[in-house]
Amino acid sequence: MGLQGRSVAVATLPRPVCPLRTTGSRRCAPGDSSLQMLRHLCPPHRPVLSCSWSRLCLLKRCFFTMKLQSPEFQSLFTEGLKSLTELFVRESHELRIAGGAVRDLLSGVKPQDVDFATTATPAQMKAMFQAAGVRMINNKGEKHGTITARLHEENFEITTLRIDVVTDGRHAEVEFTTDWQKDAERRDLTVNSMFLGFDGTLFDYFNGYADLKNKKVRFVGQAKQRIQEDYLRILRYFRFYGRIVDKPGEHDPETLEAIAENAKGLGGISGERIWVELKKILTGNHVNHLIHLVYDLDVAPYIGLPAKACLEEFDRVCGYVEGFSPKPMTLLASLFKGQDDVTKLDLRLKISKEEKNLGLFLVKNRRDLTKAADSSEPLRPYQDFVIDSREPDVVARVCELLKYQGEHRLLQEMQRWSVPPFPVSGHDIRKVGVSSGKEIGALLQQLREQWKKSGYRMEKEELLSHIRKTEDR
Numbered sequence: 001m002g003l004q005g006r007s008v009a010v011a012t013l014p015r016p017v018c019p020l021r022t023t024g025s026r027r028c029a030p031g032d033s034s035l036q037m038l039r040h041l042c043p044p045h046r047p048v049l050s051c052s053w054s055r056l057c058l059l060k061r062c063f064f065t066m067k068l069q070s071p072e073f074q075s076l077f078t079e080g081l082k083s084l085t086e087l088f089v090r091e092s093h094e095l096r097i098a099g100g101a102v103r104d105l106l107s108g109v110k111p112q113d114v115d116f117a118t119t120a121t122p123a124q125m126k127a128m129f130q131a132a133g134v135r136m137i138n139n140k141g142e143k144h145g146t147i148t149a150r151l152h153e154e155n156f157e158i159t160t161l162r163i164d165v166v167t168d169g170r171h172a173e174v175e176f177t178t179d180w181q182k183d184a185e186r187r188d189l190t191v192n193s194m195f196l197g198f199d200g201t202l203f204d205y206f207n208g209y210a211d212l213k214n215k216k217v218r219f220v221g222q223a224k225q226r227i228q229e230d231y232l233r234i235l236r237y238f239r240f241y242g243r244i245v246d247k248p249g250e251h252d253p254e255t256l257e258a259i260a261e262n263a264k265g266l267g268g269i270s271g272e273r274i275w276v277e278l279k280k281i282l283t284g285n286h287v288n289h290l291i292h293l294v295y296d297l298d299v300a301p302y303i304g305l306p307a308k309a310c311l312e313e314f315d316r317v318c319g320y321v322e323g324f325s326p327k328p329m330t331l332l333a334s335l336f337k338g339q340d341d342v343t344k345l346d347l348r349l350k351i352s353k354e355e356k357n358l359g360l361f362l363v364k365n366r367r368d369l370t371k372a373a374d375s376s377e378p379l380r381p382y383q384d385f386v387i388d389s390r391e392p393d394v395v396a397r398v399c400e401l402l403k404y405q406g407e408h409r410l411l412q413e414m415q416r417w418s419v420p421p422f423p424v425s426g427h428d429i430r431k432v433g434v435s436s437g438k439e440i441g442a443l444l445q446q447l448r449e450q451w452k453k454s455g456y457r458m459e460k461e462e463l464l465s466h467i468r469k470t471e472d473r
Contacts, residue, residue: 063181063203063204063205064202064207064209065201065202065204066201066204067199068196068200069200070108072108072110072111073105073196075110076097076110076114078152079151079152080152080153080154081154083151083152084149084151084156084158085198087128087129087132087134088120093118093119093125094118094119094120095116095117095198096116096117096118096196096198096203097114097115097116097117097195097196097198098115098116098117098194098196099115099187099192099194101113101114101196102195103191103208103212106202107212114156115157115158116156116157116158117158117159117161117180117195118158118159118161119178120158121145122142122145122146122147122160122176125149125158125160129147129149134150134151135150136149137155141157141159145159145160145161145162145174146158146159160176161177161178161179161180161182161183162176162186163175163176163177163179164186180195180203180205181205184205185220185221188220188226188233188236189208189219189236189237189240190211190218190219191208191211191212191240191244192208193205193208193220206220206221212244215244215245216244217237217241217245218255219237223252223254223259224254224261228265231265231268232266234259234262234265234299235277235281235303236277237259238277238281238290238294239281242280242284242285242290243284245285245286249289256293259299260298263297263302265302266299266303267302271349271350272350274304274348274349275349275351278303278328278349282332283328291314291331292311295309295311303348304344304345304348304349305335306335306336306337309336310334310335311335313334314331314335316334317330317331317334317404317406318331318334320404320405321404321406324403324408324411326403326404327355327400328355329355329358329400330358330362330400333359333362333363333366336359338363339360339363339364342356342360342363343356345359354393358397361397361401362400362404365401366404366405369381369401379414382401382414383417384452385398386398387419387422387448387452387456395414398414399411399415402414422448422451423451423458423459423460424444424447424460424463424464426441426444429444429467432467443467446466447463447466450463450466
């Protein structure tokens with residue numbers, strides 16, 4: 001379900017407010033005791049006069065709020081979350097849902113992961129959880145302001161509001177804040193910069209909700225600045241473009257210019273981080289448009305893709321695989337001229353062994369392993385390849401090859417086909433009097449070929465009878 005027809009009560013602000021000010025209407029859904037219990041998590045009203053005039057002007061342009069009540073939102077209120085929010089209320093710390101989970105909830109999707117933001121510092125959270133006997137796990141995020149608490153068999157990742165003090169395009173040194181807008185300012189895209197209170201109140205400082213409704217992807221503030229803080233945001237822009245925008249082609253010229261000017265910064269980003277984003281781009285919408293953009297803006301050389309790619313082949317394969325859920329490597333392979341390109345990609349991105357082997361397989365076999373043109377059994381060459389292979393995932397690879405080649409009918413046949421076991425073993429051949437290991441191997445190969453020619457129909461006794469006939473002669 002999209003944004004249209006969502007169950008929300010909208011209350012736009014009639015005048016500018018401070019970042020921590022709440023809206024007038026705070027009624028919970030009738031009968032929703034959990035929300036009534038949590039309504040006071042939102043901060044109390046604060047005098048508007050405490051804000052500077054420039055701050056007021058900024059907020060007048062940007063700050064928007066509304067009330068969200070949807071089944072997806074209500075489903076988040078587990079026993080663990082209720083216990084978590086009670087702790088923060090007791091200690092007078094503000095706590096809200098943050099980032100991607102808010103975006104998903106506004107789109108009518110229950111988020112797979114929910115991140116939380118708070119005004120409490122890591123030290124305050126640790127003291128609070130220790131006093132309550134709450135277990136904390138994964139201390140690695142503490143220096144960045146993140147504490148992971150475990151309540152009622154659920155993990156909750158909570159991060160203190162932050163300001164980036166120093167950035168180098170890969171990492172940031174941060175300092176903690178209690179200013180929600182300051183934290184929103186450091187986020188990458190407007191659709192990822194929103195917060196949601198536990199009574200359903202949305203806090204949107206940069207028109208993220210409007211962009212989500214209008215299917216637009218924009219950076220928070222200046223695109224150039226956001227990208228230079230973390231160059232991976234170039235790929236995140238492409239990824240969310242494929243996820244949110246309905247029709248490809250509409251980009252802010254300033255954004256494209258900022259990407260082109262800063263593409264080389266991706267050269268300093270780890271391959272693992274790049275591969276995570278690139279895979280999501282390749283499995284999203286508008287992949288053909290976005291990969292062409294990667295080349296047009298000279299991003300490709302910095303993320304492991306060949307400088308001189310086969311874009312015509314890529315266009316063809318994009319058309320073939322649409323609607324067939326190809327693996328990321330299946331599409332990437334169409335950009336490669338040879339297996340060396342797969343090896344270079346692996347060196348840059350540290351892809352898995354399975355992904356590398358699929359790429360090598362596709363590049364090697366895309367022209368040679370094809371359907372039988374003059375046969376009533378066009379799938380036979382692929383079946384024979386599977387039978388002869390000793391690789392455990394060979395059927396999956398052949399299915400990806402059929403997607404790559406646009407052989408949709410044969411793909412369906414291959415997916416229905418069960419690989420028949422070869423009925424004869426070396427032990428069976430010994431039983432008929434053959435003891436030489438070399439001879440047994442040669443006979444097994446001969447019988448395998450006869451079995452394949454029969455369409456995998458010949459049974460053990462019929463195959464062994466060929467050995468007996470040979471011996472009788």
